[in-house]
Every structure is written in C-alpha cells, then in structure tokens.
Amino acid sequence: EPEVTQTPSHQVTQMGQEVILRCVPISNHLYFYWYRQILGQKVEFLVSFYNNEISEKSEIFDDQFSVERPDGSNFTLKIRSTKLEDSAMYFCASSEQDPEAFFGQGTRLTVV
C-alpha cells in the first residue's frame, strides 16, 4: 500500500542550526502538507503546497521556515535557525484532489 515516508525518524540539532526534514509523498498525490505536534499538544497545520507553490500557511510558518519540492518525489521542510520551541514531531502529509490526507510516521526534532 502506498505510504508517505519521512526521514530521518529522529533529528537532534543545536539551537541556531539549520535542519531539513525530508518527505516522499504518495506518488500520484497533488497536495502536500507539513504539520507539527509539540509534545502533549494538538497537531498544528504549518503549510500546504500545490502546483509547486505554497497554497496556504499558518501563523506558525514564519520566515524561519521554508518548503521545497526539489524534484518529482521529495518534499522538504527547512528550518533556518532552530529554536528550543521548534522541538516537536513534524508530520508530512499528502492528498489527491480529495481532502483525505495521509500522514507519514513523523520526524521527531529535538533542539538542544
């Protein structure tokens, strides 16, 4: 069964460093998303991406964040200068035209 895959599963980084989280969405899907879940809190929307551009972003997705689809299969989230409060589980998701979104297993980002 097709699935969204994310790498790495766990990333530890020093405050101020740049991180890139990687995702391979389901191959025939057209919409891509990033969400995050701070420990013990709700899953929060960050950004959606369609037709090679950001279609919507939340107030969380500030200038420190960027997304890219560098080739036909990968979808990345970059955090330029990580802060302690960026520590969270980051989920990539994808969907076809239908709003049914399928999520990856997540990358646990720990900023120290």
Place this chain on the structure above:
Amino acid sequence: SQQGEEDPQALSIQEGENATMNCSYKTSINNLQWYRQNSGRGLVHLILIRSNEREKHSGRLRVTLDTSKKSSSLLITASRAADTASYFCATGLYGNNRLAFGKGNQVVVIP
C-alpha cells in the same frame, strides 16, 4: 476559526466492548476526518465523512456527523487490544485542504 475538539475523555474498556468518542467544532465544515495515533507514532487515517453525509462505516468503525449540532462521533465496535491509541478528529473547510485537529482521546483496551 474552526477547530475539531474532542470530548476530553480517556476511555478504558474491556476487549470486546464498544468505544465511543465525540468531537465538536465551531464553524461550517467541508469534511471531518478521524485519525489514530499510537504512542509516539504517525497519524493513521481512519475515515472521512463529508458535510452532506450523516453516517459512514468502515469495518468496525462507525462515524456519524450532525452538522446542525456541529458534532461527530466515532464508534469502534468489538474493540481489540490493538485499538489502544489516541484518536483525533480533524475538520476541513471549503476551499482548502488544511485540517484543524482536536486534542485527541486516549483509548485503552484491556485484554
């Protein structure tokens, strides 16, 4: 802004029993989706119900949607130990595919 909000329940039930959890939201929605999350793991899509649907089934899952009350319920019948997880509802608006998640219900099924 709209958001899914589950009743803040932590259910503990015996294997074989049914588990019901509820979700309410605040504004008009296009669809509502239920997800399962095992501890520290990813979100598994369970079922999507559209605003023009009232009930939907998938295996042992039954979802209802009452748009007049802005609420949904998820019923898991004949629960199994493997159903132990957190269950989230997430609402989607018209015009975009962004989802707003609730806080989740923790369900523990005792073998």
